[in-house]
Amino acid sequence: MAILTRRDAIKQMLKVIAAVGAANFFTVQDLIAMENGRMIKPNIVWLHGSSCSGCSTSFLNIEDVSVLDILTRYTNIIYHPDISLATGKQVTEILNKASKELKDNYLFVVEGSIPVAMPHACMMGDRPIMEWMEQMSASASACVAGGTCAAFGGITGMQGMDAGVMSIGKFTKYKNINKPVVSLPNCPMKPEHLVYVIFHYAKFKTIPELDAEGRPLRFFSQTVHERCIYYSEFQEKNYAKKIGDSGCLLKLGCQGPVTKNDCMTIGHNNNTNTCIKAGHPCIGCASEHFPRQIMLHTFKDERAISKFRHFKFKG
């Protein structure tokens, strides 16, 4: 499916490959090989657990090449809940068939977390989603945790939630499913990260090198703070005292120092902006601690400094 001619598509696709940082291993010859069938396109199955569809929507927004081009020219997208025309029973049939006939031969992209303490907190086709997640991850060649909920629990795992969710990484361990899991935290997932993983997988049949939290080192080896446009201001102790001031946003609640991510290299929406460039402290949406109890606050907010750091949540 395409909005572009073949020549244009390849040209544009090379731009995408460069933008996501895959240019050092994925070449124009590889792209042509994929187009004419000499390189196998990865199969993809995508499921939503306890999610908000933000990561899918974010993926739709990828630029240079339409997401449909990527999905249909360079992958076989077996199922996606927001794009597939299949509905109702057709969906459960596709999933059952894929887990049998494409065994160990698809990337399983998980968006959202998996409620385990309350299996009925997410149901599909009259079965708890955790059963589907078990079935589909066990048959996958590798799993991709798309977004912070799938990678760490995120919003769905915040204090006070009672569904008892697990990330897909935790869940596969809990179920003794021995499959590689690559985590792509960010709320929502950055489409560039997923495209990189897909091309890496297409070329090498493996997932990229990961850190201890399962994140690709390529994107998550440094904190937002370490690469921040205000890093020198931070070293000079030049802090913004209110929104609109120039200077380091640390004392207004910035989570940059505790958030590993590449926002300063790959910004949002085709590098249109980042939170810090938009005058707002980083909220740490890719962090394993997201969401924090206090995020944006005033300069002298005592609560943020001491009293409530170990605040006990009610309930």
Next chain:
Amino acid sequence: MSERKITIDPLTRIEGHLKFETIIKDGVVTDAKCSAEMYRGIEKALIGYDARVAQQVTQRVCGVCPYAHAEAASLALENAMGIKPNHNGQLLRNMIVGAYQLQDHLLHFYILSALDFIDITAVLKYEGDDDSVLSVKKWVQNELKSNKIFPAAPFLPRYEAMYAKGNNTNFTAIKNYLEAIKVMADLTKAVAIFGAKAPHPVTLEAGGVTTIPTIGKLAKYRSLIISARNFIKDNYLNDIIAVAKEFPEYFKIGAGYGDYLSYPYLPDENGENHLFVGGSTIDGKYEELDLKNIFEDHKYSYYKSKPDSNVRPLDSTDLTPINYEEFKEEQKKEGGKYSWSRAPRYKGKIMEVGPVARVINTYKSGKNKKLNTLVDSINKKLGLTFKEYNSVLGRHLCRAIMATTIIDKILEDTEKVIPDELAFVERAVPKNAVGFGLTEATRGALAHWIETDENGLIKNYDMIVPTTWNISPKDASGALGAVEKMLMGTKIKDPDNPIELARIVRSTDPCLACSVH
């Protein structure tokens, strides 16, 4: 007399996990049950977090309309603080939420709904010279020839049914389907210029917007919106009209109760004179909004807290879900609980929220003359009255009417911004305060309520979101929810391919993640 149950589970191309069951007697729907299939419990989990966290967390209720939750949460906290944004703050907020809503309308029509009407396989007959359509044709041909296990996924399989017959309708819509993805990406870029990112724009805080509107940013925003304008005003509206001509019966199919609720949306720079008004139309009569008329009910929802009906927003801090064993019991029980969604009611009535509510209420209020002129001209052109708005196509048409109205408004607002001036008013979080915020998400009326404690932390939080109104289960009186009612009486041609039902449910643009938060 033949009787049969049709279950669609999952319904795809909506946000989230939705199941619905209908009973068909002699080919006609005689009973309907919509079940929201997911629960998170975000409102009560917010208790103990800082008041400002609500904005960032509640927008993550939904990755499709996060902007609306961010706005409602900011309005609620501003209400508790007793402030309003400044001139620039209000304008930038409008520009972020307006551009985002346009993107969402395109997403809903093209990506989620259009291919229920448009025949994607018609592309095989295409003989024109448009590169994009030709390349789709070639792709479908190759896929069908291949010996893949899932040829032409994600476009096949689909319900086999009557799709549009007109080649031009199909070709144009397929071309626009592809084009829409580009326009949507541009619109989200426009959102990100001031919102930092989309989905989940962070800068919409109580007090305004944290981004300083430089001339460069304003110019970039303006050019992105202008480039989307023709697509929205011409292609989008014309595609809906083309579908309407192929499927005129869908101006009758999918009629609900016909009572409508909407909240004020897109004010001027002073936070007044909204582009769309708040209010209700019950039995054809418009009245101004009164929040005291709102109650929630969860007799048929998977919660055990008491009381289970006539609960006012912020009345309780507890909404305890049933456990898995109880859940399985309820499923077996005749007349048991069947949804994670609650059932909000206005004056005890079941209200439809969304595009039709917004257009009809605003029209009847007479407060937006330009909208009335536009609606009159479209009605005249298509031979419609408001009666036909209560239908599948009525909902699609009203979205296009709204999109056309919104795009003019945000361009006007762009001109009014004072470059380089701060768009944010800073306040400490209020202690022991209460506030509410109202707006319109893409899919309808959205309200947040907040209560803070002596430390400015959240003491209680409530949201009543659009899809909760529409997709609600029965209430204590036993009356069907709004979408359930729309399904009743529908003729189903082929029970194995019940596309009529999917078209009806999708026309309300359900957002299950919102609905159950």
